[in-house]
Amino acid sequence: MALLGCGVVGSQVVRLLHEQADDLAARIGAPLELAGVAVRRLGRKRDGDVDPALLTTDAEGLVARDDIDIVVEVIGGIEPARTLILSALRGGKSVVTANKALLAEDGATVHGAAKLHGTDLYYEASVAGAIPLLRPLRESLAGDRVHRVLGIVNGTTNYILDKMDSTGASFVDALEEAQALGYAEADPTADVEGFDAAAKAAILAGLAFHSRVTAADVHREGITEITATDVASAKAMGYVIKLLAICARSDDGRSVGVRVHPAMIPRGHPLAGVREAYNAVFVEAESGGQLMFYGKGAGGAPTASAVLGDLVAVARNRLAGTHGPQESTYADLRVHPMGETVTRCHVSLDVDDKPGVLARVADMFAKQDVSIQTVRQEGRGLDAQLVLVTHRATDAALSATIEGLRELDIVRGVPSVMRVEGEDNTP
Amino acid sequence: MALLGCGVVGSQVVRLLHEQADDLAARIGAPLELAGVAVRRLGRKRDGDVDPALLTTDAEGLVARDDIDIVVEVIGGIEPARTLILSALRGGKSVVTANKALLAEDGATVHGAAKLHGTDLYYEASVAGAIPLLRPLRESLAGDRVHRVLGIVNGTTNYILDKMDSTGASFVDALEEAQALGYAEADPTADVEGFDAAAKAAILAGLAFHSRVTAADVHREGITEITATDVASAKAMGYVIKLLAICARSDDGRSVGVRVHPAMIPRGHPLAGVREAYNAVFVEAESGGQLMFYGKGAGGAPTASAVLGDLVAVARNRLAGTHGPQESTYADLRVHPMGETVTRCHVSLDVDDKPGVLARVADMFAKQDVSIQTVRQEGRGLDAQLVLVTHRATDAALSATIEGLRELDIVRGVPSVMRVEGEDNTP
Numbered sequence: 001m002a003l004l005g006c007g008v009v010g011s012q013v014v015r016l017l018h019e020q021a022d023d024l025a026a027r028i029g030a031p032l033e034l035a036g037v038a039v040r041r042l043g044r045k046r047d048g049d050v051d052p053a054l055l056t057t058d059a060e061g062l063v064a065r066d067d068i069d070i071v072v073e074v075i076g077g078i079e080p081a082r083t084l085i086l087s088a089l090r091g092g093k094s095v096v097t098a099n100k101a102l103l104a105e106d107g108a109t110v111h112g113a114a115k116l117h118g119t120d121l122y123y124e125a126s127v128a129g130a131i132p133l134l135r136p137l138r139e140s141l142a143g144d145r146v147h148r149v150l151g152i153v154n155g156t157t158n159y160i161l162d163k164m165d166s167t168g169a170s171f172v173d174a175l176e177e178a179q180a181l182g183y184a185e186a187d188p189t190a191d192v193e194g195f196d197a198a199a200k201a202a203i204l205a206g207l208a209f210h211s212r213v214t215a216a217d218v219h220r221e222g223i224t225e226i227t228a229t230d231v232a233s234a235k236a237m238g239y240v241i242k243l244l245a246i247c248a249r250s251d252d253g254r255s256v257g258v259r260v261h262p263a264m265i266p267r268g269h270p271l272a273g274v275r276e277a278y279n280a281v282f283v284e285a286e287s288g289g290q291l292m293f294y295g296k297g298a299g300g301a302p303t304a305s306a307v308l309g310d311l312v313a314v315a316r317n318r319l320a321g322t323h324g325p326q327e328s329t330y331a332d333l334r335v336h337p338m339g340e341t342v343t344r345c346h347v348s349l350d351v352d353d354k355p356g357v358l359a360r361v362a363d364m365f366a367k368q369d370v371s372i373q374t375v376r377q378e379g380r381g382l383d384a385q386l387v388l389v390t391h392r393a394t395d396a397a398l399s400a401t402i403e404g405l406r407e408l409d410i411v412r413g414v415p416s417v418m419r420v421e422g423e424d425n426t427p
Numbered sequence: 428m429a430l431l432g433c434g435v436v437g438s439q440v441v442r443l444l445h446e447q448a449d450d451l452a453a454r455i456g457a458p459l460e461l462a463g464v465a466v467r468r469l470g471r472k473r474d475g476d477v478d479p480a481l482l483t484t485d486a487e488g489l490v491a492r493d494d495i496d497i498v499v500e501v502i503g504g505i506e507p508a509r510t511l512i513l514s515a516l517r518g519g520k521s522v523v524t525a526n527k528a529l530l531a532e533d534g535a536t537v538h539g540a541a542k543l544h545g546t547d548l549y550y551e552a553s554v555a556g557a558i559p560l561l562r563p564l565r566e567s568l569a570g571d572r573v574h575r576v577l578g579i580v581n582g583t584t585n586y587i588l589d590k591m592d593s594t595g596a597s598f599v600d601a602l603e604e605a606q607a608l609g610y611a612e613a614d615p616t617a618d619v620e621g622f623d624a625a626a627k628a629a630i631l632a633g634l635a636f637h638s639r640v641t642a643a644d645v646h647r648e649g650i651t652e653i654t655a656t657d658v659a660s661a662k663a664m665g666y667v668i669k670l671l672a673i674c675a676r677s678d679d680g681r682s683v684g685v686r687v688h689p690a691m692i693p694r695g696h697p698l699a700g701v702r703e704a705y706n707a708v709f710v711e712a713e714s715g716g717q718l719m720f721y722g723k724g725a726g727g728a729p730t731a732s733a734v735l736g737d738l739v740a741v742a743r744n745r746l747a748g749t750h751g752p753q754e755s756t757y758a759d760l761r762v763h764p765m766g767e768t769v770t771r772c773h774v775s776l777d778v779d780d781k782p783g784v785l786a787r788v789a790d791m792f793a794k795q796d797v798s799i800q801t802v803r804q805e806g807r808g809l810d811a812q813l814v815l816v817t818h819r820a821t822d823a824a825l826s827a828t829i830e831g832l833r834e835l836d837i838v839r840g841v842p843s844v845m846r847v848e849g850e851d852n853t854p
Contacts, residue, residue, distance in 0.1 A: 130715030143735020288557030308570020
């Protein structure tokens with residue numbers, strides 16, 4: 001086997017291949033031999049005990065070697081990872097990858113190559129680290145009908161939101177703390193703008209609904225606009241703000257919505273208790289009911305654990321002369337735009353404190369067929385604020401309502417709009 | 428395929444085979460055809476839409492038919508299930524079973540037959556219903572080193588203990604409520620005495636530690652002795668009592684302990700929040716860290732979901748001319764007796780209220796090398812009670828300490844002894 005990339009995850013893979021060599025051999029039925037490690041630069045100091053003789057900068061040459069039958073890709077990003085993976089698959093080699101970006105952006109190409117060449121492409125490590133999630137969706141739930149996948153799949157943003165919730169910190173201060181502790185990168189864009197979670201949501205939706213879903217299909221909002229005030233008022237009302245990835249079948253079952261955005265969830269909901277950088281994902285299946293998977297969603301060792309699990313599987317398959325299940329997209333469900341998604345909304349309005357204001361606000365919701373679940377007035381006079389929570393409505397109707405409210409002369413401002421999740425069908 | 432048994436689970440399997448026929452065919456690559464259903468008696472009214480023409484009382488004849496390549500066994504119990512499964516495996520047929528009792532009592536025989544005849548034996552439904560747990564242990568964590576599996580794997584006893592905790596009910600009253608709601612059977616022995624959980628613990632331990640573990644290896648205590656007072660005093664101290672299944676590697680890694688018993692866990696522990704008949708299992712792996720799996724652990728539809736997931740897998744394997752991973756017992760770890768298990772203990776003692784009592788009690792702990800973490804005196808005079816919580820010690824030392832305490836003249840009684848779990852390495 002060959003390893004492409006030897007950073008945080010790769011060096012842990014090398015360490016575990018050494019430390020657990022006997023166990024891995026016993027579980028597979030043959031030893032795993034690491035024949036080469038492709039890196040960008042030689043001579044760099046690396047964690048773990050990577051034999052310098054195995055290192056090469058010629059990744060393409062390594063993948064092409066005749067004595068390589070399994071390729072593990074932990075470089076990340078689109079190129080050169082895609083070219084190397086395709087080259088491996090075309091050569092009939094099995095591939096294990098942790099590359100969520102590639103699978104979410106161009107899964108069709110890599111899955112297509114695996115299918116065409118009858119070889120394995122395993123990628124458990126691409127979503128939620130060591131938490132077994134893709135294999136359960138792909139195999140354990142293969143006899144069930146998944147309705148919804150809802151969860152926290154990005155540890156960095158969960159750490160930031162958890163700190164904001166527990167200490168009252170601002171987004172910027174919480175981000176700095178996360179960076180100091182190594183939970184967030186120097187350029188945190190991929191995490192805080194929701195790109196990482198959106199890639200994972202695309203992968204989960206594709207598996208759950210047997211359809212092809214790409215990152216471009218995912219409605220994405222990050223957490224950079226969340227203020228300490230948002231967090232505090234959510235807290236005061238018994239909610240906590242989490243960045244959720246939600247993949248859900250429409251009510252008629254004919255399309256799916258896939259989205260990543262911050263949402264308020266009740267403090268009693270199991271996802272509200274997911275602290276620090278942990279991940280947790282709910283899967284709601286027709287027969288199986290509510291299932292939850294929880295654990296460390298990132299980090300070198302947990303991700304390496306998932307890589308090694310896949311490595312054992314593809315190695316067993318090779319020995320048996322077979323391969324695992326291929327990509328399943330037969331259902332080919334349409335991914336509907338965010339406007340068609342049915343959700344609920346929490347809105348705070350700064351309003352004039354005079355008779356008739358509530359009637360005019362309520363009328364604006366009624367015009368869009370959005371019904372109001374609760375409304376509360378806070379403050380008096382110049383500080384008057386209306387806090388409303390709606391019943392379920394399409395996101396388009398909710399957005400149109402908010403737009404209309406902004407234009408009302410009695411509304412001085414709309415300081416907070418946030419979706420509410422986890423109150424219906426709460427496990 | 429043939430179905431053996433058509434009760435609560437079997438009738439749901441039949442229903443789902445009908446309702447999801449197109450999806451199952453697309454996921455497998457070929458339709459699943461139900462060719463026969465073996466039942467004990469014809470003419471009985473059954474849930475779901477079982478075609479009467481498929482019913483037969485000749486299970487052995489059905490299994491032997493040439494047109495049957497997959498056998499699903501949901502009869503339960505040792506015989507005739509074992510004979511039928513062995514007959515199917517010897518005929519080269521794939522078997523899917525939900526039979527925890529058989530696997531825990533005589534797994535060696537059935538796994539041996541599957542290995543010898545190179546065919547599949549899948550049994551996800553035998554533990555924790557629809558919660559994907561066996562496949563993650565067997566495959567996803569195949570590249571990791573599991574240290575401990577700890578969880579709630581019996582919904583009936585969790586329902587009873589949850590009611591006792593939330594309403595203050597006695598064991599008998601809570602059991603009656605569980606029976607009225609269908610959560611407990613008329614003869615609740617298998618659940619309340621821990622036999623069901625012990626069978627599941629044996630299966631989990633075997634998979635987690637790549638060793639052969641049988642039900643007879645499992646230390647088992649039920650919940651029938653738990654009183655409303657036990658529950659109330661646990662509650663007063665911030666604990667909740669749960670029936671736990673615990674499979675853990677010893678500190679030196681050379682043996683494993685497998686046990687089922689009620690234990691006090693802190694209310695902040697994630698397992699403390701598992702309500703009603705839900706199941707939840709923690710897996711602690713060296714690289715993967717703490718993982719939790721949560722969902723409905725029993726019931727017709729959730730169990731049928733697990734059966735169908737396995738059915739898709741074995742059908743795919745047959746089409747590909749291969750089979751999944753066989754039983755893995757290479758590590759062959761010794762299962763140590765309960766006395767060697769390291770745990771902690773909560774003890775209440777009715778004592779004489781006079782000087783020197785605490786010194787004599789403390790001395791009894793010291794004699795067995797058990798150190799005390801906290802001690803508290805409650806009441807005065809004739810009502811004086813000492814409540815102690817120990818540090819970690821072997822169960823043998825803890826038992827010897829309790830025996831010694833009972834014999835002290837200053838100790839009038841030992842109203843409560845219970846193990847404490849979940850305070851070290853709490854996720």
